[in-house]
Amino acid sequence: MNGLLAVYQKELSMYFRSPIAYFVIAVFLLGTGYFFVYNIFLTGIGTMDQTFQNMGILLVTLVPILTMRLFSGEYSGRTMELLSTLPLQPWQIVLGKYFGAATILVIMTLATCINLIPLFLYGNPEATTILAGYIGFLLMGLACVAIGQFFSSLTQNQIVAALITVPVLLAFWFVGHLQGFQGSAAMRSLFGYLSFAMHFGDFIRGLLRSEAMVFYLVVSAVALTLNTSYLQWRR
C-alpha cells in the first residue's frame, strides 16, 4: 500500500510540475464555460443536459493528453528500469498512476461546478438530475483514463500513445450511431451497449442505472488488468 501511495504522490507532483495538468484543466474549463454560456443564454433552457453532452466530447479529446505520458514517459525517460526493480508490484504501479490521473479528472470536474452558481441563482434546475449527470461524467472519465493509460503502456512515444487513444475513445463515444445501420437486433443492442454516449445519456436524464455504472467500471477494470498483465509480460 505504501508503494502505491508513493507512486500516486509522485504522479500527482509530476502533473503539477509540468504544464500538462494546467493545460488540460484550463482548456476543459474554457470549453465547458463556453458551451454552458451558449446553451443557457442562447437557447434559454436552464438545465445542464446539453452542457453535459459537450463536456463528454471535450473529455474524450482531452483525456489522451492527460494519460499519454503515464507509461510512455517512463519508457523514454528510462525510469521504467527504476520502477520495475524497486520493491513495487506491477499492480501498484498501475493503480498509483491511475489514481494520479483520476485525481486530475476529479479536480477538473469539480471546477466546472462554478457554472452551477448562476444556474441555481437564476434558474430552477433539478439538483438530483445534475448530481446524476456528474456521477456519470466521472465514471465515464475513469473509463477513458484507464483506456488511455493502457495505450500509453504500449509505446515509448507519448504522441503515438495520444494518437492511438483519441480514435479509440471517439469510437467508444460514437459507436451508438452505427445502430441505425444494423439489420439484426443483436448487433443493434451490442453497439448500443458499447456506446459511452448512450450510457452517459441515461445519467444526464437523471437515471442512475446499475447497468450503465457497471459498464464503465468493467471497462476500467479490463483496461487496468490488461495494463498490469502487459507490464508483467514485458519482463
Add this chain to the structure above:
Amino acid sequence: MIALESVSKRYGSKTIIHDISFSVEKGEIVGFLGPNGAGKTTTMRMIAGFTTATSGRVTVAGYDMASQNGEAAKKLGYLPEHPPLYDVLEVSSYLRFVAKVKRVPRAGMQREIERVIQACRLEAVVHKEIYKLSKGYRQRVGLAQALLGDPEVLLLDEPTAGLDPGQIQETREVIRSFGENHAVLLSTHILPEVTLICRRVAIINHGRLLAIDSPNGLQQASEKTNQVSLLVSGPADAIRDAIRSIDGVNSVQIRPNGTRGELLSVDCQVDVRDGVEAAIARAVAARWSLHRLERQQPTLENIFLRYVGDSGSNSTGENE
C-alpha cells in the same frame, strides 16, 4: 549474496548471454569488465530483475529472481546504465519517492536521505530540479538513489561514467567504503577502477565469461607468458639461433622494424625464472649491436586485451 548459475539470455534466435556462472559474496566488490556491447548491461538487468534469464538461475540474497523478485528487490540497490531520474522533480523529492518505495521507516527517512546526499556530495543541489543538473550530478543522484535504504546488494552499471577526475575519486571512495560489509557488483570499462577498488574481476566478452579472479591472480596467471622485446641490428637467422639456445626462452619472433629498415624487432616469450632478459642481453650484445631491450610487465590492460582479443578470434571462427 549474488549468484548466477549457468545463466543464458536469448532474444528471439539471438543469444546475448551464454551460460554465465559466478557469485559475489558479502564484503566483496567484484568488477565486471568488458568492452561495449559485451553483455554487461544485460547481465546487470537480469540480476536487478528488469529482465528475466531465458535459462539458468539468478539469486539475490537467497531469493530466486524468476519467482521471488519482489522480495529480492527489497535487498537491492541498482544504478542502471542511464541514471533513472524524473527531470521535473527536485532532487530531494526524487530521493523521498525512492525512499518511500524502498520502505525506509518514516522516522529515520530524513536522516537516511541526508546520509546519501552527504555520501554523494549532493548538498549544493538538493532543492534543484533534476533537469537543471550537470551530467556528473545526475550520475551521483542516480548513485544516491541506489544507496538509499542501505541495501545488502549493490549493482552499479558504470557508476563513474560522466564524472570528472575529482568526482571519480570521491565516488570510488563511497563505493569502497560501502563494499566493506555489502556485496557490490560494478561494471566498467575503465581498467584502473578495477585494480583500485575490486577484490575480484570478471572479464566478459560476446556474452561469455572469460575469467574471474583477483587482479593479482590474473596478473600472475599471465606472467608465465612474459615477453621480452629487443631492437637489434644484425642477421635475423643468427640472432634467432643465439636467443633460442638460452635457457628459459620459449619462442622467438623476428620482424623488420617498421620505422628504421636496418633494425629488427625481436619478441621473445620467456618463462618466469629471473635473469632471462640479462642472458639475452649478454648473448646479443656480444656479437651485434643491441639498441633496446625491455621486459613487458603484464598490466591488467594487456591481460584484458589478451582475453578479449582471444575470444574475439574464437567467435569469428565459430561464425565461419
